[in-house]
Amino acid sequence: MTAAANQSGRRPTTSRRLERAGIRDVAAAAGVSITTVSDALNGKGRLPDETRSRVREVAERLGYRPSAAARTLRTGRSGLIGLTVTTYGEEPFTFTEFAYFAEMARAATSAALGRGYALVVLPASSRHDVWGNIALDGTVVIDPPDQDPLVSELYRSGVPVVSDGKPGNCPVTAWVDNDHEAAVLGILDHLSEAGARRIGLLTGTSTDTYTRLSTEAYLAWCTKVGQEPVYEAYPAHDPASGAVAADRLLARPDRPDAVYGLFDPNGTDLLAAARRYGLRVPDDLLLVCCSESDVYATTEPPITTLSLKPRKIGTTVVNLLIDAIEGVDSGTGVDIARLFPPRFRTAGNGPPPGTLMPTELIVRASSQRRSPRTTISPPRAPGEV
Amino acid sequence: MTAAANQSGRRPTTSRRLERAGIRDVAAAAGVSITTVSDALNGKGRLPDETRSRVREVAERLGYRPSAAARTLRTGRSGLIGLTVTTYGEEPFTFTEFAYFAEMARAATSAALGRGYALVVLPASSRHDVWGNIALDGTVVIDPPDQDPLVSELYRSGVPVVSDGKPGNCPVTAWVDNDHEAAVLGILDHLSEAGARRIGLLTGTSTDTYTRLSTEAYLAWCTKVGQEPVYEAYPAHDPASGAVAADRLLARPDRPDAVYGLFDPNGTDLLAAARRYGLRVPDDLLLVCCSESDVYATTEPPITTLSLKPRKIGTTVVNLLIDAIEGVDSGTGVDIARLFPPRFRTAGNGPPPGTLMPTELIVRASSQRRSPRTTISPPRAPGEV
DNA sequence: CACTCTTGGAGAAACGTATCTCCGAAGGCT
DNA sequence: AGCCTTCGGAGATACGTTTCTCCAAGAGTG
Numbered sequence: 057m058t059a060a061a062n063q064s065g066r067r068p069t070t071s072r073r074l075e076r077a078g079i080r081d082v083a084a085a086a087g088v089s090i091t092t093v094s095d096a097l098n099g100k101g102r103l104p105d106e107t108r109s110r111v112r113e114v115a116e117r118l119g120y121r122p123s124a125a126a127r128t129l130r131t132g133r134s135g136l137i138g139l140t141v142t143t144y145g146e147e148p149f150t151f152t153e154f155a156y157f158a159e160m161a162r163a164a165t166s167a168a169l170g171r172g173y174a175l176v177v178l179p180a181s182s183r184h185d186v187w188g189n190i191a192l193d194g195t196v197v198i199d200p201p202d203q204d205p206l207v208s209e210l211y212r213s214g215v216p217v218v219s220d221g222k223p224g225n226c227p228v229t230a231w232v233d234n235d236h237e238a239a240v241l242g243i244l245d246h247l248s249e250a251g252a253r254r255i256g257l258l259t260g261t262s263t264d265t266y267t268r269l270s271t272e273a274y275l276a277w278c279t280k281v282g283q284e285p286v287y288e289a290y291p292a293h294d295p296a297s298g299a300v301a302a303d304r305l306l307a308r309p310d311r312p313d314a315v316y317g318l319f320d321p322n323g324t325d326l327l328a329a330a331r332r333y334g335l336r337v338p339d340d341l342l343l344v345c346c347s348e349s350d351v352y353a354t355t356e357p358p359i360t361t362l363s364l365k366p367r368k369i370g371t372t373v374v375n376l377l378i379d380a381i382e383g384v385d386s387g388t389g390v391d392i393a394r395l396f397p398p399r400f401r402t403a404g405n406g407p408p409p410g411t412l413m414p415t416e417l418i419v420r421a422s423s424q425r426r427s428p429r430t431t432i433s434p435p436r437a438p439g440e441v
Numbered sequence: 442m443t444a445a446a447n448q449s450g451r452r453p454t455t456s457r458r459l460e461r462a463g464i465r466d467v468a469a470a471a472g473v474s475i476t477t478v479s480d481a482l483n484g485k486g487r488l489p490d491e492t493r494s495r496v497r498e499v500a501e502r503l504g505y506r507p508s509a510a511a512r513t514l515r516t517g518r519s520g521l522i523g524l525t526v527t528t529y530g531e532e533p534f535t536f537t538e539f540a541y542f543a544e545m546a547r548a549a550t551s552a553a554l555g556r557g558y559a560l561v562v563l564p565a566s567s568r569h570d571v572w573g574n575i576a577l578d579g580t581v582v583i584d585p586p587d588q589d590p591l592v593s594e595l596y597r598s599g600v601p602v603v604s605d606g607k608p609g610n611c612p613v614t615a616w617v618d619n620d621h622e623a624a625v626l627g628i629l630d631h632l633s634e635a636g637a638r639r640i641g642l643l644t645g646t647s648t649d650t651y652t653r654l655s656t657e658a659y660l661a662w663c664t665k666v667g668q669e670p671v672y673e674a675y676p677a678h679d680p681a682s683g684a685v686a687a688d689r690l691l692a693r694p695d696r697p698d699a700v701y702g703l704f705d706p707n708g709t710d711l712l713a714a715a716r717r718y719g720l721r722v723p724d725d726l727l728l729v730c731c732s733e734s735d736v737y738a739t740t741e742p743p744i745t746t747l748s749l750k751p752r753k754i755g756t757t758v759v760n761l762l763i764d765a766i767e768g769v770d771s772g773t774g775v776d777i778a779r780l781f782p783p784r785f786r787t788a789g790n791g792p793p794p795g796t797l798m799p800t801e802l803i804v805r806a807s808s809q810r811r812s813p814r815t816t817i818s819p820p821r822a823p824g825e826v
Numbered sequence: 827c828a829c830t831c832t833t834g835g836a837g838a839a840a841c842g843t844a845t846c847t848c849c850g851a852a853g854g855c856t
Numbered sequence: 857a858g859c860c861t862t863c864g865g866a867g868a869t870a871c872g873t874t875t876c877t878c879c880a881a882g883a884g885t886g
Binding site: 174175187189 | 461507508519550560570573575713
């Protein structure tokens with residue numbers, strides 16, 4: 057009683073605020089100390105169940121909501137995870153990877169929520185003062201460029217960073233990526249088996265990991281089988297120039313009889329270009345593109361697509377990040393690697409630990425000359441050549 | 442000097458932490474008080490430029506980053522805006538409104554960022570403890586159901602809420618919506634002018650504002666022109682049953698010669714159903730659907746779509762919210778309405794203030810029997826009947 | 827010279843929580 | 857009876873800012 061009176065008397069000259077109830081108000085109303093309230097509500101300390109439930113009841117009656125800001129300040133945890141995506145224009149996301157990003161973000165949001173975290177979307181191009189102003193427990197970075205200043209900054213701040221896309225030279229805590237090499241080789245083999253003699257590639261001019269690895273895999277494959285490379289590159293972030301590039305590719309004197317397009321819109325663009333040149337798909341031209349959109353199931357003809365499984369990526373990347381957040385106390389360089397399932401880890405001595413996720417080739421009519429039945433074939437294992 | 446020494450001596454028995462530099466460290470290093478550091482960095486107080494720049498320099502050298510948590514606690518502002526979307530399943534977003542939501546969220550993110558705020562995505566179904574644990578300055582709610590407990594809770598907490606979609610019975614601060622009535626009437630008129638005699642509707646079974654207003658507008662139109670309503674409703678959140686409903690609609694004995702579909706996938710579903718029944722579009726069947734996807738520009742034939750302009754909605758809703766956040770101090774029922782551009786406000790005495798955004802009908806071949814040229818016609822003004 | 831302003835800046839009080847330390851009391855053991 | 861242990865809970869401090877209040881010294885003014 058006396059304690060309660062003292063507690064409530066804590067606010068001295070300040071005029072009585074009629075705002076939200078604080079932990080002190082609950083303590084006063086319940087006739088206990090704020091320690092007891094905190095312990096009762098958070099399930100800590102040693103308290104008899106009776107006290108616990110009484111405090112909970114009083115808190116409920118007063119409509120008490122703990123201040124997230126105060127809790128964050130005290131505990132050092134905000135429950136917030138940043139989702140950063142590299143931007144090319146002024147818009148937060150790029151167009152070409154739209155479906156991929158949307159799906160990935162969706163899965164990431166879901167996974168984070170399931171573990172009690174929320175996601176805040178932060179384009180890398182944001183003004184420093186906005187994402188510097190947010191208490192982040194960790195960050196997911198999508199396809200960071202080499203020497204990304206954002207990643208470096210976060211690293212220096214001690215914020216764990218997990219990247220979607222194998223990082224070039226960034227000090228990330230961990231990363232997740234598809235096995236792009238295996239995926240491309242799988243597609244090229246698939247097209248070869250379908251009868252392709254000269255396989256072309258529609259690729260991008262940017263230097264991100266996906267574009268680079270895929271293109272290199274293509275060139276390596278060409279060297280191996282002795283085919284002259286036939287490819288066109290265009291700025292993938294510009295939605296208009298994709299159609300032009302598709303046209304260029306089919307207008308070449310050494311026109312390919314099969315094409316793989318690295319970006320989502322390439323399928324429709326190539327289809328349109330093929331029509332323009334009077335090429336029938338799949339009879340005169342085999343087609344595959346990388347896409348997450350299911351519109352390619354209903355095009356004329358349906359187009360074979362490679363899915364990068366953004367859902368799985370998003371889920372994995374978030375879980376890795378939260379493992380890192382909750383596993384390491386702070387600052388001190390604890391061995392995070394131990395947290396990760398070793399089966400996927402690259403056999404490396406040096407960090408950062410990476411996880412390779414499988415892709416999925418969804419075979420449709422556009423890449424089959426004989427039986428146009430729809431099947432799903434798994435990608436080949438990374439070991440095969 | 443003495444002051445600096447005292448300041449640094451502030452940390453008594455605690456062992457020297459090697460963590461991040463705090464404002465006290467900056468103050469000590471610069472030989473000033475923490476007040477001066479705060480003022481210098483935030484551009485407040487009366488300080489000579491020389492002191493200001495010196496402090497900034499020291500802060501930079503020490504890699505000082507203000508603690509977002511502490512700032513939030515002190516100022517009561519987190520710079521965070523919640524983006525809540527009602528969910529039907531376990532996934533954060535619904536499928537049918539996917540493109541709409543993605544575009545809207547993108548615009549909202551962009552607009553928020555431009556004003557120094559970040560967006561955190563919070564499905565309404567999230568566990569209470571996750572979004573109760575986040576310091577939100579305000580929330581955008583997409584299409585809240587009547588008596589949404591989430592909205593009530595936020596309202597009680599004093600958090601401003603702006604809804605996308607006219608709220609039924611929720612105490613929102615403001616709302617933004619399309620003029621669905623005008624949009625539907627415009628489409629029906631458009632189809633009539635193209636020669637439709639019996640216009641059908643593909644609608645949903647849920648009770649959200651969009652579905653309800655659109656269906657009511659359709660029924661009212663039917664009454665007015667003396668046509669018997671021809672519609673099929675299905676659970677819009679289930680992607681599979683849309684195709685079934687489209688089929689049902691075209692299988693009816695009183696088969697319509699024109700159809701408007703309220704949801705994004707209806708276009709392709711109706712097109713497929715039409716093929717199945719040997720109906721040519723637009724010759725035997727006129728088609729319009731509501732969609733934000735540009736795949737309908739390249740279908741065979743291209744399909745006329747109604748765009749709800751999610752970019753504009755997202756931008757507007759965020760700007761209204763931030764106006765409310767920055768305009769009203771806290772709790773006290775200040776007249777927020779004054780902040781809003783009066784031109785859009787509903788001529789109402791009672792709250793909450795709402796804004797109606799125009800839609801856009803993108804006319805393509807599927808709704809024109811004569812000249813298949815692509816034009817864009819604005820919706821008619823809300824006044825006309 | 828006595829006085830008022832202005833300038834430049836220091837002190838200290840919050841903000842609301844979590845948690846570390848410690849203490850009294852009641853019971854059990856020798 | 858003295859000592860140890862456990863129970864139940866209170867006190868105080870720290871988290872890192874922002875900001876309100878106030879003061880000292882110099883500059884101007886009569």
